[in-house]
Amino acid sequence: MTLIPNDLDDDKIRVISAHEPEEPKRNKRFLRVYLPLAAAILVLTALVVYFMLPEDEGYEGESKQTVSEVVYYKTVEQEEIAPVLKSFVEVVDTVVNNRGLLILTPENARPSLVVGQVPNDSSIVLLAQAADVRSDNGKIAGSFVLNGELLSKGEAKAGFCSIIDGELVIGVADATPMFEQSLTKGGYFFRQYPLVVGGQIVENKPKGRAIRKALAEFEGKICVIISKKALTFHDFSQTLVDAGVRNAIYLVGGSSYGEYKNFEGESFTIGKSWNNDIANVNYIVWR
Amino acid sequence: MNRRLIFTTSTEIVRVPPESVVVVTADGNYSAIKLADGESFILTLQLGQIERRIAEMLDKDDHRFIRIGKSLIVNRDYIAFINQVRQKLILSDCRSFRYEVSASKEALKALKELIEKEESL
Numbered sequence: 257m258t259l260i261p262n263d264l265d266d267d268k269i270r271v272i273s274a275h276e277p278e279e280p281k282r283n284k285r286f287l288r289v290y291l292p293l294a295a296a297i298l299v300l301t302a303l304v305v306y307f308m309l310p311e312d313e314g315y316e317g318e319s320k321q322t323v324s325e326v327v328y329y330k331t332v333e334q335e336e337i338a339p340v341l342k343s344f345v346e347v348v349d350t351v352v353n354n355r356g357l358l359i360l361t362p363e364n365a366r367p368s369l370v371v372g373q374v375p376n377d378s379s380i381v382l383l384a385q386a387a388d389v390r391s392d393n394g395k396i397a398g399s400f401v402l403n404g405e406l407l408s409k410g411e412a413k414a415g416f417c418s419i420i421d422g423e424l425v426i427g428v429a430d431a432t433p434m435f436e437q438s439l440t441k442g443g444y445f446f447r448q449y450p451l452v453v454g455g456q457i458v459e460n461k462p463k464g465r466a467i468r469k470a471l472a473e474f475e476g477k478i479c480v481i482i483s484k485k486a487l488t489f490h491d492f493s494q495t496l497v498d499a500g501v502r503n504a505i506y507l508v509g510g511s512s513y514g515e516y517k518n519f520e521g522e523s524f525t526i527g528k529s530w531n532n533d534i535a536n537v538n539y540i541v542w543r
Numbered sequence: 544m545n546r547r548l549i550f551t552t553s554t555e556i557v558r559v560p561p562e563s564v565v566v567v568t569a570d571g572n573y574s575a576i577k578l579a580d581g582e583s584f585i586l587t588l589q590l591g592q593i594e595r596r597i598a599e600m601l602d603k604d605d606h607r608f609i610r611i612g613k614s615l616i617v618n619r620d621y622i623a624f625i626n627q628v629r630q631k632l633i634l635s636d637c638r639s640f641r642y643e644v645s646a647s648k649e650a651l652k653a654l655k656e657l658i659e660k661e662e663s664l
Contacts (some may be wrong), residue, residue, distance in 0.1 A: 263591065264612060266647045267614050267649035267653075268612065268650060269609055269611050269612070269654050270654065271608075271609050271610075272606070272608040272610055273617070274600075274602060316568065326656075384588070404554070411570075430571070431571020431572060432571070435571060436572050437585055440552075440554055440587060
Protein backbone atom coordinates (compact mmCIF):
# COMPACT_ATOMS: atom_id res chain seq x y z
CA MET A 257 0.00 0.00 0.00
CA THR A 258 1.32 3.43 -0.87
CA LEU A 259 1.06 6.43 1.30
CA ILE A 260 -0.75 9.15 -0.58
CA PRO A 261 -2.93 11.65 1.24
CA ASN A 262 -6.56 10.92 0.50
CA ASP A 263 -7.46 14.36 -0.63
CA LEU A 264 -5.88 17.31 -2.36
CA ASP A 265 -6.85 20.92 -2.16
CA ASP A 266 -8.54 22.21 -5.30
CA ASP A 267 -5.80 24.81 -5.70
CA LYS A 268 -2.98 22.25 -5.63
CA ILE A 269 -1.48 19.76 -8.03
CA ARG A 270 0.56 16.63 -7.35
CA VAL A 271 2.73 14.56 -9.67
CA ILE A 272 1.81 10.93 -9.12
CA SER A 273 4.95 8.89 -8.53
CA ALA A 274 5.66 5.30 -7.74
CA HIS A 275 6.18 4.54 -4.06
CA GLU A 276 7.95 1.72 -2.34
CA PRO A 277 5.45 -0.39 -0.49
CA GLU A 278 5.47 0.66 3.13
CA GLU A 279 3.67 -0.87 6.04
CA PRO A 280 1.30 1.66 7.57
CA LYS A 281 2.04 2.54 11.18
CA ARG A 282 -1.47 1.54 12.13
CA ASN A 283 -0.75 -2.04 11.08
CA LYS A 284 2.50 -2.14 13.04
CA ARG A 285 0.65 -0.92 16.06
CA PHE A 286 -2.00 -3.51 15.47
CA LEU A 287 0.60 -6.29 15.42
CA ARG A 288 2.51 -4.94 18.40
CA VAL A 289 -0.33 -4.02 20.77
CA TYR A 290 -3.79 -5.17 19.75
CA LEU A 291 -2.99 -8.65 18.48
CA PRO A 292 -1.31 -9.87 21.72
CA LEU A 293 -4.12 -8.23 23.71
CA ALA A 294 -6.78 -9.99 21.64
CA ALA A 295 -4.94 -13.31 22.01
CA ALA A 296 -4.78 -12.87 25.79
CA ILE A 297 -8.51 -12.12 25.99
CA LEU A 298 -9.26 -15.14 23.82
CA VAL A 299 -7.21 -17.47 26.05
CA LEU A 300 -8.82 -16.03 29.17
CA THR A 301 -12.30 -16.49 27.74
CA ALA A 302 -11.51 -20.08 26.75
CA LEU A 303 -10.32 -20.83 30.30
CA VAL A 304 -13.43 -19.32 31.87
CA VAL A 305 -15.72 -21.29 29.56
CA TYR A 306 -13.76 -24.49 30.22
CA PHE A 307 -14.10 -24.20 33.99
CA MET A 308 -17.67 -22.93 34.04
CA LEU A 309 -19.40 -25.38 31.70
CA PRO A 310 -19.19 -28.60 33.82
CA GLU A 311 -21.31 -26.89 36.50
CA ASP A 312 -24.27 -26.68 34.06
CA GLU A 313 -24.74 -30.32 33.19
CA GLY A 314 -27.47 -30.95 30.68
CA TYR A 315 -27.42 -27.38 29.47
CA GLU A 316 -26.17 -28.27 26.02
CA GLY A 317 -28.84 -30.87 25.46
CA GLU A 318 -31.69 -28.57 26.50
CA SER A 319 -30.36 -25.86 24.29
CA LYS A 320 -30.38 -28.07 21.22
CA GLN A 321 -33.94 -29.21 21.86
CA THR A 322 -35.20 -25.64 22.29
CA VAL A 323 -33.63 -24.49 19.06
CA SER A 324 -35.10 -27.46 17.23
CA GLU A 325 -38.61 -26.70 18.49
CA VAL A 326 -38.42 -23.05 17.56
CA VAL A 327 -37.32 -23.81 14.03
CA TYR A 328 -40.07 -26.39 13.60
CA TYR A 329 -42.91 -24.13 14.71
CA LYS A 330 -41.56 -21.20 12.67
CA THR A 331 -41.61 -23.30 9.53
CA VAL A 332 -45.15 -24.52 10.09
CA GLU A 333 -46.31 -21.01 10.90
CA GLN A 334 -44.88 -19.61 7.65
CA GLU A 335 -46.52 -22.30 5.56
CA GLU A 336 -49.92 -21.76 7.14
CA ILE A 337 -49.99 -17.98 7.11
CA ALA A 338 -48.20 -16.95 3.91
CA PRO A 339 -51.05 -15.88 1.65
CA VAL A 340 -50.79 -15.36 -2.09
CA LEU A 341 -51.12 -11.60 -2.35
CA LYS A 342 -52.83 -10.23 -5.39
CA SER A 343 -51.00 -7.45 -7.22
CA PHE A 344 -53.07 -4.53 -8.42
CA VAL A 345 -53.16 -0.75 -8.64
CA GLU A 346 -55.27 1.30 -6.32
CA VAL A 347 -56.74 4.07 -8.45
CA VAL A 348 -57.72 7.43 -6.97
CA ASP A 349 -59.24 10.04 -9.24
CA THR A 350 -59.17 13.31 -7.35
CA VAL A 351 -59.13 17.10 -7.65
CA VAL A 352 -56.67 19.27 -5.74
CA ASN A 353 -57.06 23.05 -6.03
CA ASN A 354 -59.19 22.66 -9.17
CA ARG A 355 -56.55 20.48 -10.80
CA GLY A 356 -57.43 16.89 -11.57
CA LEU A 357 -55.01 14.17 -10.58
CA LEU A 358 -54.96 10.44 -11.18
CA ILE A 359 -53.08 8.68 -8.38
CA LEU A 360 -51.98 5.13 -9.14
CA THR A 361 -50.60 3.19 -6.19
CA PRO A 362 -49.27 -0.31 -6.86
CA GLU A 363 -50.08 -2.83 -4.15
CA ASN A 364 -48.19 -6.08 -3.49
CA ALA A 365 -46.03 -5.45 -6.56
CA ARG A 366 -42.28 -5.30 -7.07
CA PRO A 367 -40.76 -2.45 -9.09
CA SER A 368 -38.05 -2.68 -11.76
CA LEU A 369 -37.01 -0.97 -14.99
CA VAL A 370 -37.22 -2.27 -18.55
CA VAL A 371 -35.75 -0.83 -21.74
CA GLY A 372 -37.07 -1.14 -25.27
CA GLN A 373 -40.33 -2.73 -26.28
CA VAL A 374 -43.24 -2.71 -23.82
CA PRO A 375 -43.05 -6.17 -22.23
CA ASN A 376 -45.90 -8.51 -23.10
CA ASP A 377 -46.24 -9.61 -19.52
CA SER A 378 -49.61 -10.15 -17.89
CA SER A 379 -48.08 -9.88 -14.40
CA ILE A 380 -47.37 -6.15 -14.90
CA VAL A 381 -49.88 -4.06 -12.95
CA LEU A 382 -48.37 -0.61 -13.54
CA LEU A 383 -46.07 0.73 -16.23
CA ALA A 384 -44.91 4.28 -16.95
CA GLN A 385 -42.11 5.79 -18.98
CA ALA A 386 -39.18 6.61 -16.69
CA ALA A 387 -36.12 8.50 -17.98
CA ASP A 388 -36.17 10.87 -20.94
CA VAL A 389 -34.58 9.87 -24.23
CA ARG A 390 -32.45 12.56 -25.84
CA SER A 391 -33.74 13.74 -29.18
CA ASP A 392 -30.23 14.55 -30.49
CA ASN A 393 -28.61 11.15 -30.11
CA GLY A 394 -31.36 8.79 -29.02
CA LYS A 395 -29.58 7.96 -25.76
CA ILE A 396 -31.09 7.89 -22.29
CA ALA A 397 -30.73 11.23 -20.50
CA GLY A 398 -28.77 10.92 -17.27
CA SER A 399 -27.35 7.90 -15.50
CA PHE A 400 -29.34 4.74 -16.08
CA VAL A 401 -28.66 1.34 -14.55
CA LEU A 402 -30.53 -1.75 -15.68
CA ASN A 403 -30.13 -4.85 -13.55
CA GLY A 404 -26.65 -3.72 -12.45
CA GLU A 405 -25.54 -2.71 -15.94
CA LEU A 406 -24.70 0.92 -16.68
CA LEU A 407 -26.53 1.91 -19.87
CA SER A 408 -26.06 5.66 -19.65
CA LYS A 409 -24.04 8.16 -17.64
CA GLY A 410 -24.76 11.76 -16.67
CA GLU A 411 -26.22 14.06 -14.03
CA ALA A 412 -28.15 16.59 -16.09
CA LYS A 413 -31.07 16.10 -13.72
CA ALA A 414 -30.59 15.97 -9.97
CA GLY A 415 -33.62 13.80 -9.16
CA PHE A 416 -33.06 10.08 -8.99
CA CYS A 417 -34.89 6.82 -8.46
CA SER A 418 -33.07 3.70 -7.34
CA ILE A 419 -34.44 0.21 -6.96
CA ILE A 420 -32.21 -2.09 -4.95
CA ASP A 421 -33.40 -5.48 -3.71
CA GLY A 422 -36.94 -4.44 -4.60
CA GLU A 423 -36.79 -1.28 -2.49
CA LEU A 424 -37.57 1.89 -4.40
CA VAL A 425 -35.99 5.16 -3.26
CA ILE A 426 -36.53 8.59 -4.78
CA GLY A 427 -34.41 11.61 -3.93
CA VAL A 428 -32.37 14.55 -5.10
CA ALA A 429 -28.55 14.49 -5.21
CA ASP A 430 -25.86 15.11 -7.80
CA ALA A 431 -23.93 12.17 -6.42
CA THR A 432 -25.61 9.42 -4.47
CA PRO A 433 -24.38 6.09 -3.09
CA MET A 434 -27.61 4.58 -4.39
CA PHE A 435 -26.12 4.78 -7.88
CA GLU A 436 -23.09 2.80 -6.80
CA GLN A 437 -25.24 0.28 -4.94
CA SER A 438 -27.50 -0.20 -7.94
CA LEU A 439 -24.40 -1.15 -9.94
CA THR A 440 -22.91 -3.50 -7.37
CA LYS A 441 -26.18 -5.13 -6.26
CA GLY A 442 -27.78 -5.69 -9.64
CA GLY A 443 -30.31 -2.93 -9.10
CA TYR A 444 -31.88 -0.18 -11.15
CA PHE A 445 -31.31 3.58 -11.31
CA PHE A 446 -32.47 6.50 -13.41
CA ARG A 447 -32.49 10.29 -13.24
CA GLN A 448 -35.27 12.80 -13.75
CA TYR A 449 -36.24 16.32 -12.78
CA PRO A 450 -36.85 16.70 -9.03
CA LEU A 451 -40.31 18.08 -8.29
CA VAL A 452 -40.83 17.92 -4.53
CA VAL A 453 -38.29 17.40 -1.75
CA GLY A 454 -39.39 17.14 1.86
CA GLY A 455 -42.73 18.74 1.03
CA GLN A 456 -41.09 21.71 -0.71
CA ILE A 457 -41.28 22.62 -4.40
CA VAL A 458 -38.18 22.32 -6.56
CA GLU A 459 -38.17 24.74 -9.47
CA ASN A 460 -37.15 23.46 -12.89
CA LYS A 461 -36.12 25.25 -16.07
CA PRO A 462 -38.68 23.93 -18.62
CA LYS A 463 -41.59 26.38 -18.64
CA GLY A 464 -44.09 24.89 -21.08
CA ARG A 465 -47.38 23.21 -20.27
CA ALA A 466 -47.96 19.51 -20.73
CA ILE A 467 -49.62 16.53 -19.14
CA ARG A 468 -47.31 15.87 -16.21
CA LYS A 469 -46.44 12.60 -14.51
CA ALA A 470 -44.57 12.04 -11.28
CA LEU A 471 -43.13 9.21 -9.27
CA ALA A 472 -44.12 10.27 -5.79
CA GLU A 473 -44.01 9.32 -2.15
CA PHE A 474 -47.53 9.85 -0.91
CA GLU A 475 -48.94 8.75 2.43
CA GLY A 476 -45.94 6.48 2.96
CA LYS A 477 -46.37 4.68 -0.37
CA ILE A 478 -44.77 5.06 -3.77
CA CYS A 479 -47.21 5.97 -6.51
CA VAL A 480 -47.46 7.42 -9.99
CA ILE A 481 -49.41 10.67 -10.20
CA ILE A 482 -50.72 12.02 -13.51
CA SER A 483 -52.20 15.45 -14.13
CA LYS A 484 -55.51 15.47 -16.03
CA LYS A 485 -54.69 18.70 -17.85
CA ALA A 486 -51.55 20.34 -19.21
CA LEU A 487 -49.66 22.10 -16.40
CA THR A 488 -46.35 23.90 -15.97
CA PHE A 489 -43.69 22.21 -13.87
CA HIS A 490 -44.30 24.76 -11.12
CA ASP A 491 -48.07 24.26 -11.05
CA PHE A 492 -47.71 20.48 -11.08
CA SER A 493 -45.17 20.55 -8.24
CA GLN A 494 -47.43 22.91 -6.26
CA THR A 495 -50.40 20.61 -6.79
CA LEU A 496 -48.38 17.64 -5.56
CA VAL A 497 -47.37 19.57 -2.44
CA ASP A 498 -50.99 20.61 -1.88
CA ALA A 499 -52.04 16.99 -2.20
CA GLY A 500 -49.59 16.04 0.58
CA VAL A 501 -46.75 14.57 -1.44
CA ARG A 502 -43.45 14.56 0.49
CA ASN A 503 -41.03 13.65 -2.30
CA ALA A 504 -41.47 13.37 -6.04
CA ILE A 505 -39.47 13.23 -9.23
CA TYR A 506 -40.74 13.67 -12.74
CA LEU A 507 -41.60 10.90 -15.18
CA VAL A 508 -41.83 11.35 -18.93
CA GLY A 509 -44.92 13.48 -19.48
CA GLY A 510 -46.98 14.55 -22.48
CA SER A 511 -48.41 11.61 -24.40
CA SER A 512 -45.93 9.14 -22.91
CA TYR A 513 -47.20 5.59 -22.67
CA GLY A 514 -48.44 3.92 -19.54
CA GLU A 515 -50.74 1.16 -18.41
CA TYR A 516 -52.24 -0.11 -15.20
CA LYS A 517 -54.47 -2.86 -13.89
CA ASN A 518 -57.06 -2.22 -11.18
CA PHE A 519 -58.19 -4.54 -8.39
CA GLU A 520 -60.79 -6.17 -10.66
CA GLY A 521 -58.03 -7.02 -13.17
CA GLU A 522 -59.23 -4.52 -15.79
CA SER A 523 -56.39 -3.02 -17.86
CA PHE A 524 -56.17 0.65 -18.84
CA THR A 525 -53.68 2.45 -21.05
CA ILE A 526 -52.47 6.05 -20.99
CA GLY A 527 -50.87 8.03 -23.83
CA LYS A 528 -49.53 6.39 -26.96
CA SER A 529 -47.19 3.46 -27.38
CA TRP A 530 -43.80 4.14 -28.93
CA ASN A 531 -42.46 2.88 -32.20
CA ASN A 532 -40.34 -0.16 -31.43
CA ASP A 533 -37.44 1.37 -33.36
CA ILE A 534 -36.78 3.69 -30.45
CA ALA A 535 -34.47 1.34 -28.62
CA ASN A 536 -33.88 3.36 -25.47
CA VAL A 537 -37.45 4.11 -24.46
CA ASN A 538 -37.57 2.87 -20.90
CA TYR A 539 -40.23 2.11 -18.36
CA ILE A 540 -40.65 1.66 -14.65
CA VAL A 541 -42.88 -1.32 -14.07
CA TRP A 542 -44.44 -3.04 -11.11
CA ARG A 543 -45.18 -6.76 -11.26
CA MET B 544 6.38 0.57 -18.72
CA ASN B 545 4.89 -2.36 -20.56
CA ARG B 546 2.34 -3.25 -17.94
CA ARG B 547 -1.23 -2.14 -18.12
CA LEU B 548 -2.93 -0.14 -15.45
CA ILE B 549 -5.45 -2.37 -13.76
CA PHE B 550 -8.45 -1.13 -11.84
CA THR B 551 -10.71 -3.64 -10.18
CA THR B 552 -14.00 -3.37 -8.35
CA SER B 553 -16.24 -6.13 -7.03
CA THR B 554 -17.86 -6.53 -10.44
CA GLU B 555 -15.47 -5.14 -13.03
CA ILE B 556 -11.88 -4.98 -14.17
CA VAL B 557 -10.40 -2.33 -16.44
CA ARG B 558 -6.98 -3.03 -18.03
CA VAL B 559 -5.56 -0.19 -20.06
CA PRO B 560 -2.09 0.85 -21.20
CA PRO B 561 -1.02 3.98 -19.26
CA GLU B 562 -0.31 5.87 -22.46
CA SER B 563 -3.94 5.45 -23.52
CA VAL B 564 -5.33 7.15 -20.41
CA VAL B 565 -6.02 10.83 -21.09
CA VAL B 566 -7.88 11.97 -18.03
CA VAL B 567 -9.65 10.59 -14.99
CA THR B 568 -12.48 12.68 -13.61
CA ALA B 569 -14.08 12.31 -10.21
CA ASP B 570 -17.79 12.14 -9.82
CA GLY B 571 -18.66 11.61 -6.18
CA ASN B 572 -18.02 8.00 -5.31
CA TYR B 573 -17.13 6.98 -8.81
CA SER B 574 -14.60 7.98 -11.45
CA ALA B 575 -14.62 8.16 -15.23
CA ILE B 576 -11.53 7.13 -17.16
CA LYS B 577 -11.34 8.64 -20.64
CA LEU B 578 -9.05 7.01 -23.17
CA ALA B 579 -7.35 8.31 -26.29
CA ASP B 580 -9.50 6.14 -28.54
CA GLY B 581 -12.65 7.86 -27.28
CA GLU B 582 -13.65 4.98 -25.00
CA SER B 583 -14.52 5.75 -21.41
CA PHE B 584 -15.12 3.62 -18.36
CA ILE B 585 -17.01 4.38 -15.20
CA LEU B 586 -15.56 2.83 -12.07
CA THR B 587 -17.04 2.69 -8.62
CA LEU B 588 -13.78 3.94 -7.17
CA GLN B 589 -13.00 7.32 -5.70
CA LEU B 590 -10.31 9.41 -7.36
CA GLY B 591 -7.97 8.90 -4.40
CA GLN B 592 -8.21 5.13 -4.89
CA ILE B 593 -7.45 5.52 -8.59
CA GLU B 594 -4.45 7.70 -7.72
CA ARG B 595 -3.09 5.13 -5.26
CA ARG B 596 -3.56 2.36 -7.80
CA ILE B 597 -1.67 4.31 -10.44
CA ALA B 598 1.17 5.03 -8.00
CA GLU B 599 1.44 1.33 -7.15
CA MET B 600 1.74 0.30 -10.77
CA LEU B 601 3.93 3.05 -12.20
CA ASP B 602 7.63 2.64 -12.82
CA LYS B 603 9.82 4.81 -10.57
CA ASP B 604 10.78 7.17 -13.35
CA ASP B 605 7.28 7.49 -14.75
CA HIS B 606 5.78 10.85 -13.78
CA ARG B 607 3.26 11.28 -16.55
CA PHE B 608 0.15 11.42 -14.36
CA ILE B 609 -0.68 14.57 -12.42
CA ARG B 610 -3.43 14.95 -9.86
CA ILE B 611 -5.13 18.34 -10.15
CA GLY B 612 -7.26 19.30 -7.18
CA LYS B 613 -10.01 17.05 -5.91
CA SER B 614 -11.45 15.98 -9.21
CA LEU B 615 -8.87 15.39 -11.94
CA ILE B 616 -5.95 13.19 -12.86
CA VAL B 617 -4.44 14.05 -16.23
CA ASN B 618 -1.83 12.47 -18.44
CA ARG B 619 0.69 15.26 -19.04
CA ASP B 620 1.53 13.86 -22.47
CA TYR B 621 -1.87 15.07 -23.68
CA ILE B 622 -1.84 18.56 -22.20
CA ALA B 623 -2.28 20.81 -25.23
CA PHE B 624 -3.56 24.07 -23.80
CA ILE B 625 -3.74 25.76 -20.40
CA ASN B 626 -5.49 29.04 -19.74
CA GLN B 627 -5.46 29.81 -16.06
CA VAL B 628 -7.61 32.95 -16.39
CA ARG B 629 -10.40 31.10 -18.17
CA GLN B 630 -9.71 28.04 -16.01
CA LYS B 631 -9.49 25.90 -19.10
CA LEU B 632 -7.34 22.86 -19.74
CA ILE B 633 -7.47 21.08 -23.09
CA LEU B 634 -6.19 17.53 -23.42
CA SER B 635 -5.61 16.38 -26.96
CA ASP B 636 -3.39 14.28 -29.17
CA CYS B 637 -3.77 17.10 -31.73
CA ARG B 638 -5.20 14.63 -34.22
CA SER B 639 -8.21 12.64 -33.20
CA PHE B 640 -9.59 13.77 -29.87
CA ARG B 641 -9.95 16.80 -27.65
CA TYR B 642 -11.19 16.89 -24.05
CA GLU B 643 -11.79 20.16 -22.27
CA VAL B 644 -11.78 20.21 -18.50
CA SER B 645 -11.80 22.92 -15.87
CA ALA B 646 -9.71 23.44 -12.75
CA SER B 647 -8.96 26.25 -10.32
CA LYS B 648 -6.78 29.16 -11.44
CA GLU B 649 -4.18 28.38 -8.80
CA ALA B 650 -3.95 24.73 -9.81
CA LEU B 651 -3.64 25.60 -13.49
CA LYS B 652 -0.99 28.19 -12.68
CA ALA B 653 0.97 25.55 -10.77
CA LEU B 654 0.51 23.09 -13.62
CA LYS B 655 1.72 25.63 -16.17
CA GLU B 656 4.79 26.42 -14.06
CA LEU B 657 5.55 22.74 -13.55
CA ILE B 658 5.46 22.03 -17.26
CA GLU B 659 7.48 25.13 -18.08
CA LYS B 660 10.11 24.18 -15.52
CA GLU B 661 10.36 20.52 -16.42
CA GLU B 662 10.31 21.04 -20.13
CA SER B 663 12.71 24.01 -19.91
CA LEU B 664 10.64 26.39 -21.99
